Amino acid sequence: MLYKSYITANYYCNLFRFCWSCGFSSTAHKVFDKSPQRHGHEGLASFVQGNVLGKKSPKYELCSALICCAKTLNSHLGSQIHGKIVHSGFDQNLYINSSLVNVYAKCGLMGDAMKVFDGIELHDEVSWTSMICALSQNGQGGEALCLFKEMMTTLVKPNCVTYVSVISACTEQESVFRCGELLHAHVIMLGHESNRFVVSSLIDYYSKCGRMDKAVMLFGSCLASDDVVLNTMISAYTRNQQGEEALKVFVKMRDANASLSEHTLTSVLDACGALAVLQMGKQVHGLVMKMGSDQNTFVVGALINMYSKCGDIDEACHVFDQAGYKNNILWTSLITAYAQSGRGPDALKIFDHLVMEKRFYPDHVCFTVVLTACNHSGLLDKGISYFKKMTSDYNLAPEIDQYACLIDLYARKGDLKSAKQVMEEMPFDANAVMWSSFLSSCKEYGNVELGREAAYKLFELEPRSPVPYLILADLYAGAGLWDEVKNIRKFMNENGVRKSLAGWSCVG
Template sequence: MEAFYLHLLRSCAALPHVAAVHAHLARAHPNASLFLRNCLLASYCRLGVGAPLHAARLLDEMPRRNAVSYNLVIVAYSRAGLPALSLATFARARAWARVVDRFTYAAALAACSRALDVRTGKAVHAMVVLGGLGNGLFLSNSVASMYARCGEMGEARRVFDAAEERDDVSWNALLSGYVRAGAREETLEVFSLMCRHGLGWNSFALGSIIKCCASSSSYAAAGDVGGGRIAEAVHGCVVKAGLDADLFLASAMIDMYAKRGALTNAVALFKSVPDPNVIVLNAMIAGFCREEAADVAREALGLYSELQSRGMQPSEFSFSSILRACNLAGEFGFGKQIHGQVLKHSFQGDVYIGSALIDLYSGSGCMEDGYRCFRSLPKQDVVIWTSVISGCVQNELFEEALRLFQESVRCGLRPDVFAMSSVMNACASLAVARTGEQIQCLAVKSGFNRFTAMGNSFIHMCARSGDVDAATRRFQEMESRDVVSWSAVISSHAHHGCARDALCVFNEMLDAKVAPPNEITFLSILTACSHGGLVDEGLRYYGIMNDEYGLSPTIKHCTCVVDLLGRAGRLADAEAFIRDSAFHDDAVVWRSLLASCRIHGDMERGQLVADKIMDLEPTSSASYVILYNMYLDAGELSSASKTRDLMKERGVKKEPGLSWIELSSGVHSFVAGDKSHPESKAIYRKVAEMVSKVAGISSREQDLAGCHSEKLAVAFGMIHLPQSAPIRVMKNLRVCRDCHSTMELISKSERREIILRDAIRFHRFRDGSCSCGGYW
């Protein structure tokens, strides 16, 4: 009878089948033996998800139980990811002291490892010692493994050293624990001892040491940048052990070389593998993605096609890696096809694939599709939230990024440093300093303030919000600075008109020799020289950028030089520079020259430049507006009118001026002539009061002068902010001359500091003068 049921149970491949055998056994043989009931229990336990609960019910119904009965359920709960239930079953087993054996303790220790519950693990360790089982090799290994998995390497090493007997499992538990803890020196020491004992030449040990060498901290500590000696020595050990055909080790070594920047070695190793499986192919695809270069990422796309042509089934890792490659290569159409395959293989619920899909759609500008992927995921962890927040920032959906961040915090999620850095950049773009300061406080509370990326984002936020002093203070407080940190504070000084301060910081950066300046650093320096009128210095820095640092100028650098020369009145030199540059057919550089023509009243050159721009960009409103204002300045009203008519004829619309100010009540926005604000009557009264103080003009003229958006925002700030607080206003367009002059006078008559950020730079008005010195 037992043989018949045992045969049935061995053939059961699904839960309903085991349940059917169970029902038949209960009816036909209610007094079945303990052995047969344990076999039924084992059949439930091996079926995975959902089955442990059926096994637990069977355990409760059994009239007799032994250690095997409890051990089966303890292990089943642990493997199903239910360590709390596993330990609760262990406690029940201990209540019957006679049924606890060394396998029971080993199962309980394994449950503590899965739960990372070192406190309970120590209690089980004490029970093992009190039970006189602590000297046995089997439990000694279980205890050491538990401590190692929980990160308690000091305790693991003490158990290992005290053991009377050791085997491969003992050494491997200690080795893998040190690798997991990132303890490079200890890992190499243990591996060396294993080799002396003749135990290190096995797949598990070599896999662990390869993982250790693959970590970025390993090669950084060794000073062995870009692969080299350590990786090749480990590779040599694998070959010497005769395990170079082991596909697991091959994939690990490919990953090791790729992570260390030795992609050529990784490719050579990959090509030497005679019959690579999907794991090896995945490692190589991921290796190509680590270069973060479009041409290299396309190699990954070709490898994925090879994977399919071989008839292999892609895994979750295959999809997450190839989606990243599509994003890097800009192959968004290919990425959408991969998304279809993800759906076909039912992997759409995987968080890593979900994150890669969000990144893909964000990178292609399809944020709505990315948002749909985000909302469709059954589990939204911190990685997913960070991806969608970063995607919103990347697509300039800054308000949405802030809203999502607040939603994630309300959901009880603890944001990581990348999420906080992204949302801080959103605050910088919106110039909402109060919100940025709240996020900075959260970063300090979470311990993220020490991260360089977080400090860089805060500097950027302060600078964009008009608080150059706070940006400088944060920079000085940073323990670790990179090229982004230096560039951010240089840019801060540049956009606030502190050109000499920007040059001083740049010289300090060169003296510190932390990192060579990059394109962004030089762009900030050229901006500082342009805004400060430092022509000779600017041209010198433009020259050394390529000559000494090998950095090719971009269109932004060339535009800065044109602006530098044009503002200094050297219009002919600026035009010659454009014609000799690689960007002579780009409207942006010509528009900069047109603005300078307006400043210096060069109508003839300005008309020619305007015609050139309109040929290049016939629908761009900025050029028409500059030309229109240039005619007005010269008193040529008919030409100005013709320019406006030409805009209407070509369907060109001027971007509306928008100004905003952040108070404790939130962000308040205004457009020209805006009367939609709930306090508009009080705002216009304040505008009239301020303008009448400085101009003494009629009521009708007050209305005309007071309609610009920045004046409305400043008036609102005057009403609500205390006398000691500076008024910080942001505008999406350049400030007009009338408003600039008015702000200078208001700052003196009201005895208030006004900080106005326009599309180009900051204007800091104090006591009747501006930080730009009228040079904007």
């Protein structure tokens, strides 16, 4: 029964998925052979065959089998092994139970994971950490923090892995975002501030909060030569549009022969693209080839993005063509490359070809790129058609990014009433970016009434920003409403809003 379950739930399921994606059974076999999950499948096959022969499994073997189930996301076989664990009397073994929690969490079965955790009579730091990590990885940051607080009421002290997990929960969940600073204080109190993984998680947390000052302070205070910390710092700089600083750290790592992760290569390529430093990007490309990372989907996507932002669309296409396995991420990267290079119609042709000929199933990110291409090319009717297809053809509920593209598309074409109608009817509150874009279009087309409404919305959303006041004043001036211009400047002074200082330069 176990052997049959293994074959059905893993081999044929994954093989079918790969065949469906690639369209060729031979290619599917090759992809499966190269899959990082293969060793997990082989481990499970060995375990299952042993059980078919009636072999009694020791505790370490059960733990290994559960780790393989987690790698291959095989919840069905994991639950059968769970039954064998109970039957064997190992259901109170902390390491086995922690492995069970990990299996269920990786498969998204958080109810089962919590049942296993609640069934443990005496918890240690491993079992607490396993459950906190499970909640954090499944987007339940608030629950992870609550469990951490419960742990702190016991005699069990959190370890470094516990702190990494709970800080990650604060990083990913906006509702518990600001708790990271309190955790930082805990880390210092318990003497974990020198652990490189804890430091890296704190740097990641502060960078996602926009507090690069604290991230830089942490980076400079300790472990500034550690590979893990250096890799994290590059990602932090890139995330906060500080590409030059990211490249400086990268050069420092290369000089020290420090090891680079593929995530770091992606961040460095993003920084090269943002700064449009093609020569540096080519050097990183050479490093990618040397490290053998040229088949990593995310690295290849970053290469395509870098070349397109640097204006070399031909090289971006060459990188795409050289990729062995083209999935949704790479196709979306290619469409983005054409859209960013001012070749919106070509981007749309690729998209149409994919959905018609390649059984391509676009996601929200891809539709955002497609709608942006329509926007930059002024293709209103096509944009509306693609927006409707999200629901009708792909059962995707449009998110705020796609609504923003549609609103901007209407506004750029001068259909301000339709743009405003979409903002009022969409299931989200229009944000400052939407209203700012709408206000700029009102100014361009001289619509005083709608421009005034947009400006007053922005006065509420961004009360300290002088931009909506100045745009509205320009709109009034363009319409010859000089009294209104005086009133808006008076209103600006009354609210204590000051115009930013004009730019200046110094010639030596």
